[in-house]
Amino acid sequence: MSISSEETAHRTEKLQTDDSPQRLGFAVKVINQNGLKANDARRWQSGPHLSVTIGYLHEIFAYLAKNEITMYRMSSDLAPYCTHPDMPQFWGQIGACGDGLAALGKAARENDIRLSMHPSQFIVLNSPDPVLVEKSVRDLLAAAEILDAMEMGPEAVLIIHVGGTYGDHKTGCERWVETYRTLPEPVRRRLVLENDDIRYSAADVLSIHEETGVALVFDNLHFWCNNPERLPLVETFRQFLRTWTSARPKMHFSSPNTGMREVRRKDETTNKLATFYQQPIWTGHADFIHPFEFTQFVRDAFAEPGTPRFDVMLEAKAKDIALLRLRRDLLRYAPDVAVRFGLAGEPTTDDTEYYDEEGEPGNESGDKMVE
Template sequence: MTHPRIGFACQYRHAIRSLSLAELKVLETACNTRTTTLRWMDGVSPQVAQDKLLEVVTHNLAAQLRLLAYVAELPPALRMLRLSSDLLPFYSHPRVRDFYQGVERQAWLGERFAAMGELARGADIRLSFHPGQFCVLGSDKPEVVENSLAEFEYHADMIRMMGYGQRFQDFKCNVHIAGRLGGAGVRAVWPRLSQVARHCITFENEEKVYGVDDCLALADLAPVVLDIHHCWVNENDYIDPHDPRVARIIDSWRGVRPTMHYSQPQERLQELGFAAERKLEMAELLKVLNKRDLYGHSEVMWNRWTNDYALQFLDRFDIMFEAKHKNQATLLFYEQYKQRFAG
């Protein structure tokens, strides 16, 4: 995986947005995951709950395979996908996990995940997971740490069943440091992670507390995922592409092509007078809104100054887009900057 690529996260968006909501739902649901709730499952009989859960899981695995097939037909520079964490709802929850652990169920799951892995490797699709905000390995609460370890190992199980996790960073599973204990807490639980988990885990800087420097302090354990939007919010300016920390981030990947994350604040900033061609200066923005207003993601990558900035990393990083319009955001970006991907 040496050529530059950009990817999207978890869900498919159909290109023709003028279709009715019902039409879009049919087209998009075929490639997107579904879920249920513990509250609903508690309100029905155990058999009804298990039947519903099996239906959801069956749909999810088939949908994710269809999404992979879609990505496999894209140009090589677009073959990068973050898989959904919702493939197996409540897999790590103590009230549900027995549903998944039987020999026959594990074999059934293994066959379907193996097919996903084979398709991805055959099409040279770079894959990742991003466990959610409740995966807090650095918590000072033992019960939260136990739940977080179980949640991360759920992702490691899916990675293993797809045939990954066999060597360093053949698959990326990204988390924020998070929690009151921060990096010290992560170090404390590190030996408890499985080998698959340690092969795949990465640490991403976030916008509030644990920034780039905090992640670099853990670079001896795992690679650092540079999120340039989070860094901008955290440090009030964009990190220079030639900042010495960028070289240290690249080194943390130990020869594997690094991945970075890219997002922009929402398009409504244009209504406040911030043009697409201009650099978004934090001091100007904070005169008219709160920093928290910058956390939300845009629909597409509308600010062209920031696009040109992000493209300065493309020779060294693959870029995961975090935009509301998912694959359509990457397609639009690719068409606008196609020549840059060709070198």
């Protein structure tokens, strides 16, 4: 599906003038509601099916609506084994669930929930192995077909990374571009590319965008961890925003985990298992979002007039609890930022809201938080 330059300009102008509240979202697992499952994760011997996943997602969407959460990343394993070449019994799930997927999409739209999927690290479009590329394309096509069957708009995207370097960084980019140009239309229509924290930087994906027109998702933590070109953060972020022409831009935001890491291994002096502590790895996500870092990022982004609004997927280990906490923190510390996300009301100041009497992380029901 191609659009004219005039239509692209019209869509871009519409995005730049969109003044509806920005969204905050979280990924896959719901922590603050015991028992909610994101997908049918049973092993193949138990006959898992997309129809079961659809039921789970209806429950999650109801939870999102109740808490006025309007952005959610679905699991990348909604239809179990549906592309497995040696398990034909799982083929055809998407077609068989057409009515169920349409009803699920209607529920998402009625509750104004922006959806996305982030297929796994095993999706590698720039691999020199054609078998792996073919499998990756099959998996992406299945994900795109699910979103199409749900009748979701262009805002429902599939986010992937470039892939491996295979000893030649430049060739890795070139192979990605070559594969992208051969992708099925449903995949190409929804696919967006994210800068990663180790191999392909913001500069790399910007160069791929210049070759393909693919929209880009900016990840703030990945940018800090992998920016060998020393690009300026805010201007680079704005460049990413300008790559979106068919939907409001989205980005990923996380705070680095600053805690000591516990490692269980054998003590060479006693020959027994013991707990050792290591310094943090900055690519790791924290449980929560640092509200002051987030606030400064948003303020800097809008310091320049004409910056389009963008939605934010929070990547925090505390998932929905982290989102609810950030909303409260924005009302308390940064009401000017809170209003951008449609937040209103009096801020609370009780920092123990999600902790049980022993000081352990928990939810509003008093249940301890689990990862």
